[in-house]
Amino acid sequence: MMKFVNLIIGGAAGTVARYVLAGVVYRFTGTGFPYGTLIVNVSGCFILGILASLADKKFILGPDARVLLMIGFCGAFTTFSTLIFESDNLLRNGQAIRAFSNIIVSVILGFILYRAGSLLGEII
Numbered sequence: 855m856m857k858f859v860n861l862i863i864g865g866a867a868g869t870v871a872r873y874v875l876a877g878v879v880y881r882f883t884g885t886g887f888p889y890g891t892l893i894v895n896v897s898g899c900f901i902l903g904i905l906a907s908l909a910d911k912k913f914i915l916g917p918d919a920r921v922l923l924m925i926g927f928c929g930a931f932t933t934f935s936t937l938i939f940e941s942d943n944l945l946r947n948g949q950a951i952r953a954f955s956n957i958i959v960s961v962i963l964g965f966i967l968y969r970a971g972s973l974l975g976e977i978i
Contacts, residue, residue, distance in 0.1 A: 857921050864926015872931045898932035902939050 875897070876890030883889040905924050909915040915923065928935050937960055944953035 856918065860918055860922040861926045864922040865930040868927040868930030868932075871927070895932050895934040898928055898935035899938045901931070902928045902935040906939060 872894050876894050879890040879893045902924060905915060905920075905928065909920050909924065937957065941953040941956045944950075944956060
């Protein structure tokens with residue numbers, strides 16, 4: 855039960871943080887390029903990298919904190935950070951081709967399927 859509470863709290867905080875940070879960035883940069891999303895995604899990668907080290911190498915984060923911060927907060931803040939984290943795990947396990955394939959396929963296929971869904975939505 856506590857796992858779900860941590861997910862909910864972390865997810866809510868990540869969602870709000872994403873909205874606020876992207877909004878601040880867009881106020882300064884305008885919306886001609888998705889700088890808000892870019893900043894959220896790369897900062898989420900940075901945050902998840904720190905948390906992963908604290909959990910896996912320093913043993914500072916326990917299971918509850920991992921669920922709250924890594925899955926809940928970072929998962930809601932940006933799923934891009936999770937893509938990078940999982941790709942890094944593949945790379946560290948000696949699976950470089952799978953790591954880079956995961957990144958390339960996720961980005962390209964995600965964009966293609968987004969466009970396909972968008973077109974289908976226009977037809978419906």
